[in-house]
Amino acid sequence: MAQWSFFFASDGTHGLMVTLAVVLGFAALGALITFFEHRFGGGWLWLAAQAIVTAVAVTVLMLIGAGLAEVLLYLLLFLLARLCFAFHEGREKP
Amino acid sequence: MIFNSAEFLIFYPIVLLGYFLFPKKCKWPWLLAVSYFFYMIWNPPLIFLILFTTAVSYVSAILIERSTNRAKRIFWLTATLVTSLGVLFFFKYFNFLAGSVTSVLNLMDGGDRELVLNLILPVGISFYTFQTLSYVIDVYRGHTKAETHFGWYALFVSFFPQLVAGPIERPDNLLPQLKADHKLEASNAWIGLQKMAVGFFKKIVVADLIAAYVNAVYNNAEEATGWGIVIASVLFSVQIYCDFSGYTDIAIGCARIMGIRLMQNFDRPYQARSIKEFWARWHISLSTWFRDYLYIPLGGNRCSKARHYFNLFVVFLVSGLWHGANWTFVLWGTLHGVYQIVGALTKKWRMRLYTALHINTESRGFAIGQRIGTFILVCFSWILFRANSIADVGILLTKLFSPWGSLAVTLESLGFTLVTTLVTVLSIVLLSMIDRIGADAAIAETGTRSRQYTAGIIALVVCVAWCLLLSVGGASAFIYFQF
Secondary structure: OHHHHHHHOOOOHHHHHHHHHHHHHHHHHHHHHHHHHHHHOOOHHHHHHHHHHHHHHHHHHHHOOOOHHHHHHHHHHHHHHHHHHHHHHHHHOO | OOOOOHHHHHHHHHHHHHHHHOOHHHHHHHHHHHHHHHHHOOOHHHHHHHHHHHHHHHHHHHHHHHOOOHHHHHHHHHHHHHHHHHHHHHHHHHHHHHHHHHHHHHHHHOOOOOOOOOOOOOOOHHHHHHHHHHHHHHHHHOOOOOOOOHHHHHHHHHOHHHOOOOOOOOHHHHHHHHHOOOOOOHHHHHHHHHHHHHHHHHHHHHHHHHHHHHHHHHOOHHHOOHHHHHHHHHHHHHHHHHHHHHHHHHHHHHHHHOOOOOOOOOOOHHHOOOHHHHHHHOOHHHHHHHHHHHHHHHOOOOOOHHHHHHHHHHHHHHHHHHHOOOHHHHHHHHHHHHHHHHHHHOHHHHHHHHHHOOOOOOOHHHHHHHHHHHHHHHHHHHHHHHOOOHHHHHHHHHHHOOOOOOHHHHHHHHOOOHHHHHHHHHHHHHHHHHHHHHHOHHHHOOOOHHHHHHHHHHHHHHHHHHHHHHHHOOOOOOHHHHO
């Protein structure tokens, strides 16, 4: 892990920014899949894709030395995307 | 035992297993046994206090119902009120009252008196005392029948999900449900699990993560800055809501899986447009208790204006005292009473002002303004509620009305980083969204696969936050346990 620490250390500004970029990237991917799920109707395929993205995101974050706070941030962002669609879904089907 | 402990994760599935496997006649002994066990994990001897309160109210209700003479009915009701409230007073308020009286006497003659009994405050005593009182008063009024089966009644008083922090249930709602033979139903299990996930989210992800910042300010009032007090007070308003409504959600969810529906205790209180509306949305089971058993018997609003304001003041003063034996709670209750009275006194004047200024009171902007105004008033009152002592209230208010210092320095001293700030803000945004979605019963009861998956994500978030909390010191108890 030593060779990664310069780029991905979560205690320095540069490392924090890279970690945040990873968090935002995976959250955006999760949101995109959630959008597809919402657009094309719920199906196990989309849910499985999201589960895989979540698992990969958490693994990558742990591997690059991010802390639990960063993992929590990713999950909260992912949850935000899902709740936005759930909110929209609720408005469509009162 | 607290809901956010590892013990509960073992305890609750065992309870469910027994509840659904045992035949109907064995369900109440099982639930009663596990409810007492749930309480005894904390302090075994104090179960006798619950048993005493239960026995007194059980016998009194039967005697009240059997008495044909009004004087006898009043006698038994008074005897129950004196006994139950006496027990509550002794354990919760004796040291407070004795301390206050001796302090005043010492101030007057320079003496050094001290009268403090080594008492343990029984967890949930205010909740189960009020629940038994509502039962006895309802029997006296003829609103409900006295329960003749001691086991069912004891279970009504000690039903473990709501034993230590409510909701304060009414006999008409809970007793018949406890007697029914509930089977495991997928819809109940799903809704219950969803409620529990949301409750744990509120407690572990929001309340416990925020608590560190709030404690940093309120436990060091001398070193707090104006900005620190403002930030901590706003965060405390979120913390106490999430802590208490989170507990209620978990309790409602636990009971719902067993097929029992507990009453709603919160209805998005910070959406209130006035203090009066705030109390219709906050701790509903207590507010309605005070309305039915104190405010209306005092005369409610069907009397002179002066008497109406007096009634309001008394109710909020008692409500403050109910929350705790400390002058800070008395001040907090008094302030809410004053808010209500001033609100009622200035209503006509305000309406005239809006008309004169051509302000559309039906507009969205006006509603938002009212919500913000109400939130500020409530936040201010939370300063009195959260402060550790009256002396701290003085220090905090002095600093609040002095220059606030640097925001950046305050944030840094409180330990905010980019990630923790984002996590805090996001969790509060998500909380409001979850509350908004959950408020629509039609949506909340829909168990679509997508929604189930979202609840799964919430559960995952809770697990990560729990690990995060364990890494810095472990789960904390619910604030309302102390009441």
